[in-house]
Amino acid sequence: MRIGLFATCLGDTLFPDAVKATAILLTRLGHDVVFPPGQTCCGQMHINTGYQREPVPLVRNFADRFGDASIEAVVMPSGSCAGSVRHQHRIVADRYGDAALRAGVETVSAKTYELSELLVDVLGVTQVGAYFPHRVTYHPTCHSLRMLRVGDKPLQLLREVEGIDLVELPGAESCCGFGGTFALKNAGTSTAMLHDKTDSITATGAEVCTAGDSSCLMHIGGGLSRIRSGTRTLHLARILAATRTTPDALTEASV
Amino acid sequence: MSTFLGMPAPPPRPPPGTGNLRGDQAFPRAAHDELGNDQLRRNLGRATSTIRAKRLHVTGELPDWEALRDAGSAIKTDTMNRLPELLEQLERKVTERGGTVHWARDAAEANEIVARLVKATGSDEVVKVKSMATQEIGLNEHLESVGITPYETDLAELIVQLAHDKPSHILVPAIHRNRDEIRQIFLDRIPGVDPELDNVPAHLAAAARGYLREKFLTAKVAVSGANFGIAETGTLAVVESEGNGRMCLTLPDTLITVMGIEKVLPRYQDLEVFLQLLPRSSTGERMNPYTSLWTGVTPGDGPRDFHLVLLDNGRTAALADTIGRAALNCIRCSACLNVCPVYERTGGHAYGSTYPGPIGAVLTPQLAGMHAAKDDPNSSLPYASSLCGACFDACPVKIDIPSLLVELRHQHTEQTGVTTEKLAMKAAAAVMRRPGLYTTAQKASGLGRVVAGRDGTISRLPPPFSGWSDSRDTAAPPRETFRSWFASDEGRAALRAAATEANSARAEENSDHDEKDAT
Ligand code: SF4
Numbered sequence: 001m002r003i004g005l006f007a008t009c010l011g012d013t014l015f016p017d018a019v020k021a022t023a024i025l026l027t028r029l030g031h032d033v034v035f036p037p038g039q040t041c042c043g044q045m046h047i048n049t050g051y052q053r054e055p056v057p058l059v060r061n062f063a064d065r066f067g068d069a070s071i072e073a074v075v076m077p078s079g080s081c082a083g084s085v086r087h088q089h090r091i092v093a094d095r096y097g098d099a100a101l102r103a104g105v106e107t108v109s110a111k112t113y114e115l116s117e118l119l120v121d122v123l124g125v126t127q128v129g130a131y132f133p134h135r136v137t138y139h140p141t142c143h144s145l146r147m148l149r150v151g152d153k154p155l156q157l158l159r160e161v162e163g164i165d166l167v168e169l170p171g172a173e174s175c176c177g178f179g180g181t182f183a184l185k186n187a188g189t190s191t192a193m194l195h196d197k198t199d200s201i202t203a204t205g206a207e208v209c210t211a212g213d214s215s216c217l218m219h220i221g222g223g224l225s226r227i228r229s230g231t232r233t234l235h236l237a238r239i240l241a242a243t244r245t246t247p248d249a250l251t252e253a254s255v
Numbered sequence: 256m257s258t259f260l261g262m263p264a265p266p267p268r269p270p271p272g273t274g275n276l277r278g279d280q281a282f283p284r285a286a287h288d289e290l291g292n293d294q295l296r297r298n299l300g301r302a303t304s305t306i307r308a309k310r311l312h313v314t315g316e317l318p319d320w321e322a323l324r325d326a327g328s329a330i331k332t333d334t335m336n337r338l339p340e341l342l343e344q345l346e347r348k349v350t351e352r353g354g355t356v357h358w359a360r361d362a363a364e365a366n367e368i369v370a371r372l373v374k375a376t377g378s379d380e381v382v383k384v385k386s387m388a389t390q391e392i393g394l395n396e397h398l399e400s401v402g403i404t405p406y407e408t409d410l411a412e413l414i415v416q417l418a419h420d421k422p423s424h425i426l427v428p429a430i431h432r433n434r435d436e437i438r439q440i441f442l443d444r445i446p447g448v449d450p451e452l453d454n455v456p457a458h459l460a461a462a463a464r465g466y467l468r469e470k471f472l473t474a475k476v477a478v479s480g481a482n483f484g485i486a487e488t489g490t491l492a493v494v495e496s497e498g499n500g501r502m503c504l505t506l507p508d509t510l511i512t513v514m515g516i517e518k519v520l521p522r523y524q525d526l527e528v529f530l531q532l533l534p535r536s537s538t539g540e541r542m543n544p545y546t547s548l549w550t551g552v553t554p555g556d557g558p559r560d561f562h563l564v565l566l567d568n569g570r571t572a573a574l575a576d577t578i579g580r581a582a583l584n585c586i587r588c589s590a591c592l593n594v595c596p597v598y599e600r601t602g603g604h605a606y607g608s609t610y611p612g613p614i615g616a617v618l619t620p621q622l623a624g625m626h627a628a629k630d631d632p633n634s635s636l637p638y639a640s641s642l643c644g645a646c647f648d649a650c651p652v653k654i655d656i657p658s659l660l661v662e663l664r665h666q667h668t669e670q671t672g673v674t675t676e677k678l679a680m681k682a683a684a685a686v687m688r689r690p691g692l693y694t695t696a697q698k699a700s701g702l703g704r705v706v707a708g709r710d711g712t713i714s715r716l717p718p719p720f721s722g723w724s725d726s727r728d729t730a731a732p733p734r735e736t737f738r739s740w741f742a743s744d745e746g747r748a749a750l751r752a753a754a755t756e757a758n759s760a761r762a763e764e765n766s767d768h769d770e771k772d773a774t
Contacts, residue, residue, distance in 0.1 A: 007737045009687065009693075012738055013697045014733065015733075016733055016736055019737040020737060020741075023741070024753045027754050027757065028757050029757060030757040030758075030760070035738070035741050037690065040688070041693075043684070046683070048661060048664070049668075050666075050667055050668040051677070054681055054684040055684055058687055061688060088661075142641070142643035142645075146643070146648060174645075175596045175643035177596070177641060179640070179641025182640065183722070184719050186282065187726075188286060189290065189600050190641070190722075192290055193641070194726065195726075219727065222723075222729055223726060223727050226714070226726060226727055246752075
């Protein structure tokens with residue numbers, strides 16, 4: 001399948017390893033991964049902070065770059081960006097866009113998937129040939145859970161990983177407190193939520209906390225690092241891309 | 256020839272509500288104080304997680320729970336779409352059955368009506384059934400100011416009243432208090448209470464009962480709210496757990512009910528849906544212990560005089576707005592509060608309004624507006640959410656609270672002038688719409704590596720990011736962006752290797768197939 005990869009602005013700029021892992025994983029599974037170079041940002045931060053006029057060009061750019069019919073599916077290693085494309089781009093296009101934008105958004109959002117959805121629902125695989133001999137706990141991010149309804153797809157994928165010791169995260173479904181600009185505007189409340197999350201994570205004794213969104217992982221990882229917990233965060237794509245012959249670089253370096 | 260018809264303009268918005276619908280400081284500040292209260296957080300954490308578990312149990316056991324939610328949502332949506340006609344029908348039916356209907360534009364008008372009605376009976380005290388509407392309008396304070404003493408009869412509401420406190424939860428107003436605190440409040444405030452009173456819940460309830468019993472038997476006037484008002488029959492409904500409401504609704508001579516206009520339901524049969532949705536969502540019970548229904552007055556049975564005060568107080572304004580219209584569907588079950596990670600940490604007082612939690616963050620600005628003053632505390636409410644979506648899943652009438660919050664934020668940014676945030680957002684969008692500029696900006700972000708410590712993390716950031724860096728480290732930006740890796744020799748080699756692996760896997764699979772075919 002010809003798959004358009006959307007790196008997300010955060011992934012492209014700050015967390016490229018998760019995006020690399022996504023590209024390598026999908027290529028290893030025999031797919032043709034294309035990266036439309038004009039892509040930038042989905043506009044989620046703008047929309048969630050209350051700005052809908054400003055992201056119109058971003059929404060249009062996304063629809064233009066990925067609208068090409070030769071791209072059969074669009075994937076991104078982020079539940080919240082996929083949620084924004086599927087649920088919010090339409091709102092912006094309806095309110096401030098033109099007919100062409102509305103049509104473009106319809107076409108693109110119908111073929112947009114978060115990584116675990118693409119693997120399980122579209123490509124029909126749960127066994128991706130990964131090898132990751134570590135104790136791992138999985139945090140389901142809010143937007144993947146309640147906006148996209150990915151359910152246990154990420155867990156289905158993780159359970160098939162060879163060598164993994166997957167431990168359940170207590171209170172898994174409660175929010176880590178990130179919420180984009182919420183973490184800045186309501187830093188105190190966000191921190192209180194973060195502490196409860198990092199407490200549950202460290203209680204599992206996991207070496208790695210994984211999730212399908214670099215933004216939540218940046219938040220959780222920042223909290224874990226500050227308390228010197230010894231648990232690190234790793235995007236789901238990196239675990240799925242790790243094999244016996246090419247283990248994850250970070251894990252390799254730190255073992 | 257042309258005739259100038261004037262500039263087209265939207266109709267003026269109906270007046271906002273007044274009363275207890277605005278705090279005196281913005282949410283983050285108010286929350287800051289509450290977050291420091293460990294006792295509060297412990298009480299809240301315990302209480303909300305218990306209710307959460309009970310609710311999941313009793314909603315999960317119903318095979319038609321989702322269909323019930325859809326029905327509840329559809330009935331409320333239909334109600335809002337023809338609210339004026341339903342309200343007139345309700346007025347007609349209540350009047351036919353011997354009741355009197357009053358219309359109150361705002362909190363002040365409603366308070367005046369109730370005080371006048373109480374005075375007309377010659378009584379200087381009233382017993383009260385727990386009610387959000389009378390909290391919203393500040394009825395108790397008003398009655399006291401004109402020499403009428405209100406007695407709250409709901410146990411939790413009584414605790415709040417005795418402590419001169421404010422409710423912090425829709426359903427469990429004293430959720431922020433624990434038993435020891437309640438014991439102390441009773442010892443201090445209930446005249447003649449047993450000084451040996453301990454903190455056993457049953458004993459505390461008994462002390463309150465002793466105090467209230469006398470009021471029930473002597474009070475001539477009761478004031479209540481209503482959970483539902485049926486347009487078809489003129490029937491009012493109060494749903495409760497303790498039975499104290501039932502006493503107030505049946506014993507006194509005069510009953511005055513203050514009901515928000517959005518509480519009307521078209522048909523008697525609609526109760527079938529809501530009497531399932533409400534108790535299961537609010538207390539996690541299959542059925543609440545007491546449901547009282549009454550229609551006008553019935554000679555020889557219950558109050559002889561019944562008054563219904565229909566309260567607008569910003570509801571017409573909310574109805575005129577798509578966000579507000581959706582929010583008016585709320586049946587005040589409080590499920591969204593109990594699942595909200597923000598509410599769980601801050602408690603209800605931080606919202607500054609009678610309506611706290613996720614729905615409060617939508618409803619309060621809709622009822623009372625969010626631009627009454629510069630830095631109106633109400634304009635901070637739409638941002639008091641991480642948009643985690645737990646409230647939407649819990650809501651029995653399927654109000655999409657996270658989407659409403661995002662829309663409300665949009666209304667806010669549209670209505671405020673130029674702010675530094677808006678400029679930053681414009682600047683960010685301007686960069687991101689141009690891939691060339693964007694790539695340059697990405698390179699500049701690599702400069703972040705300069706400020707990182709030796710371990711590759713940044714532990715201090717300037718405002719507005721200092722709240723973030725107070726409790727989180729930030730990894731230094733990587734040496735290389737994804738797009739430059741993708742275009743690099745290294746990236747191309749890595750992807751080629753992965754593709755080779757795919758090909759050899761495919762070849763293996765094919766030879767497997769061939770072998771199978773051969774056998
Ligand atoms: S918004 Fe929904 S969940 Fe919240 S109190 Fe109202 S009805 Fe209940």
